[in-house]
Each structure stands twice: as structure tokens, then as C-alpha cells.
Amino acid sequence: MDTQAFLASVPSLFQGDPRSTPPADARWQGFVDGPEAVTGFTGPNELAVLHRAASLLPPDEVYLEVGTFKGRSLCATVQDATDQKFFAMENFLEFGMAGQEARAELEANLARWAGSADVTLLEGDCFKLMAEPGLLPDPVGVYFYDGEHTLLSHYLALAVVEPLLADEALVLVDDATWPVVQRAHHQFIKRHSGWQVVERWDAREADDPLWANGLHALVYRRPPGARRTLGRTDEVLRYYQAHVQDRLNSVAWKAAARFPGPAKEAARWVMGRSRKID
Numbered sequence: 001m002d003t004q005a006f007l008a009s010v011p012s013l014f015q016g017d018p019r020s021t022p023p024a025d026a027r028w029q030g031f032v033d034g035p036e037a038v039t040g041f042t043g044p045n046e047l048a049v050l051h052r053a054a055s056l057l058p059p060d061e062v063y064l065e066v067g068t069f070k071g072r073s074l075c076a077t078v079q080d081a082t083d084q085k086f087f088a089m090e091n092f093l094e095f096g097m098a099g100q101e102a103r104a105e106l107e108a109n110l111a112r113w114a115g116s117a118d119v120t121l122l123e124g125d126c127f128k129l130m131a132e133p134g135l136l137p138d139p140v141g142v143y144f145y146d147g148e149h150t151l152l153s154h155y156l157a158l159a160v161v162e163p164l165l166a167d168e169a170l171v172l173v174d175d176a177t178w179p180v181v182q183r184a185h186h187q188f189i190k191r192h193s194g195w196q197v198v199e200r201w202d203a204r205e206a207d208d209p210l211w212a213n214g215l216h217a218l219v220y221r222r223p224p225g226a227r228r229t230l231g232r233t234d235e236v237l238r239y240y241q242a243h244v245q246d247r248l249n250s251v252a253w254k255a256a257a258r259f260p261g262p263a264k265e266a267a268r269w270v271m272g273r274s275r276k277i278d
């Protein structure tokens with residue numbers, strides 16, 4: 001993926017300062033609150049950037065999204081796609097999503113908006129899926145992470161995808177104005193070479209109408225001779241997340257569905273500061 005060409009092309013998506021100007025193409029706002037909107041969490045400026053990234057994907061690389069929910073980001077991203085291959089990972093766990101019902105809603109949105117695009121939906125935990133050998137046919141040129149938002153999951157979101165990335169790849173991370181995401185990026189980049197944060201489209205407020213909770217762009221350039229496997233510590237962390245934390249999350253989301261009031265209050269106490277946008 002030519003990440004320089006991508007970054008150079010982003011200003012043309014907006015008529016003014018991207019932080020405070022909506023996208024020039026009105027389609028992206030339509031996905032958020034138009035008459036045929038797709039339920040979701042991404043803002044119109046994020047959709048404009050994701051769509052541009054996908055449009056620059058070389059034919060021998062794939063696009064990977066983690067955290068698809070009901071498909072807003074994916075449906076917008078695949079508009080105008082010609083021969084790009086898109087993969088999406090979703091475990092249907094968060095926000096009280098109820099298994100097959102949620103999958104049906106996502107599939108209906110994809111049928112409507114992404115009918116002609118080459119999209120493969122991979123159901124399951126991304127930290128298990130990404131470690132499956134041979135799951136994707138080509139290296140990942142563009143990766144969009146919008147899955148679980150804890151320190152460990154954001155660290156692993158980069159660690160686990162690294163072996164799958166093309167030698168030059170673009171990584172877009174949602175909710176990146178949250179301190180917890182930036183801490184995870186800092187911790188990860190300290191321990192791994194080839195990574196750089198190249199752009200920060202920060203939210204001006206929580207749930208910013210243009211950028212939701214912010215989008216950061218990272219570039220990965222594989223250093224010569226770098227291994228395409230996880231280091232030992234990262235593999236232990238991945239194992240914990242995929243086999244222990246995963247179960248705890250499942251219990252927590254079930255409890256949240258039964259007792260929404262107390263769960264909201266507990267989340268405010270546990271995550272309040274790590275997700276604060278001033």
C-alpha cells in the first residue's frame with residue numbers, strides 16, 4: 001500500500017480543515033443519519049478516510065476490518081469497489097448483540113450496500129482468527145481496527161496483525177482520541193520496530209459528529225529480516241486475551257444485558273478516565 005499517496009490525498013476529501021469540516025462527498029453523512037443510514041458508531045469523516053484508503057488498495061493486498069457491528073464502516077468503505085477483497089471480523093458480543101439475529105442484520109445491510117463488493121465476513125474472536133495460519137489469501141494493505149477498546153486489546157490489535165501486514169501497510173484505529181488507545185500505541189511502538197503514528201484526526205468532544213472518538217493512522221514498514229511470528233510475550237498476552245479475557249467479556253456483556261443500569265454505572269467507574277475526551 002502506498003501510504004504516502006493515501007496521506008497526500010486525504011485533504012482533498014474535505015473542503016476545509018478536516019477536524020471541523022464535513023466531507024465533500026455527502027454520501028458519508030448519509031450513512032450516519034440519512035434516510036437509509038446504517039446503525040453504528042463511526043462518523044462521516046472517518047467513513048470518507050476509510051473509503052479513500054480502500055480505493056488505493058493494490059490488487060495483491062486485502063483490506064481487513066475488525067469490529068463490524070451492523071456494518072456502517074464496512075458498507076461505506078466498499079462503495080465503488082472494483083476488484084478489492086474485503087475481510088471483516090466480528091464476534092457479535094458487544095452492545096447486547098444477540099448472535100444470529102445480529103448477524104442477520106449485518107448481512108441485510110451488506111446485501112443492500114455491499115452487494116457487488118467482494119466481502120468475506122469472518123465470525124469469531126479477532127485475536128483467535130488473526131492467529132489462524134492461511135486465513136487470508138494475501139497480505140493486509142489496509143487494516144481498520146474498531147473492536148474492543150481496552151489497553152490490552154489495542155496493544156494486541158497491532159501485535160497480532162503485524163505478521164499479516166504487507167511490507168508497507170496502513171493501519172487505521174478508531175476511538176484513538178481516548179487516552180487508553182494512545183497509551184496502547186505508545187507501549188506497542190516502544191517494543192516493536194517499523195511502526196509510526198503518521199496522522200491524528202482527533203475528536204473535539206466525545207462522540208464528535210464528524211470523527212466520533214477520533215481516528216489515528218499508523219504506518220508499518222517491515223524492517224529487513226523481521227520475523228513474521230509473534231514474540232513470546234505477545235503470544236502469552238494473545239493467549240490470555242483470546243482464552244481468558246474473552247470468557248470474562250462474554251459473562252460481563254450477558255450481565256450488562258440483564259442489568260443495564262448497574263452495568264452502565266460500573267463501566268463509568270472502570271473506564272471513565274481512560275476514555276475521557278476534554
Ligand SMILES: C[S@@+](CC[C@H](N)C(=O)[O-])C[C@H]1O[C@@H](n2cnc3c(N)ncnc32)[C@H](O)[C@@H]1O
Pocket residue numbers: 039040041042066067068069070071072073074089090091092093094095097124125126127146147148
Ligand atoms: C464499536 S463497534 C464497531 C462499530 C462499526 N465499525 C461501525 O462502523 O459502526 C465494535 C464491535 O467490535 C466487536 N468486537 C469486540 N471485540 C471483538 C473481538 N475480540 N473480535 C471480533 N469482534 C469484536 C463488537 O461485537 C462490536 O460489534
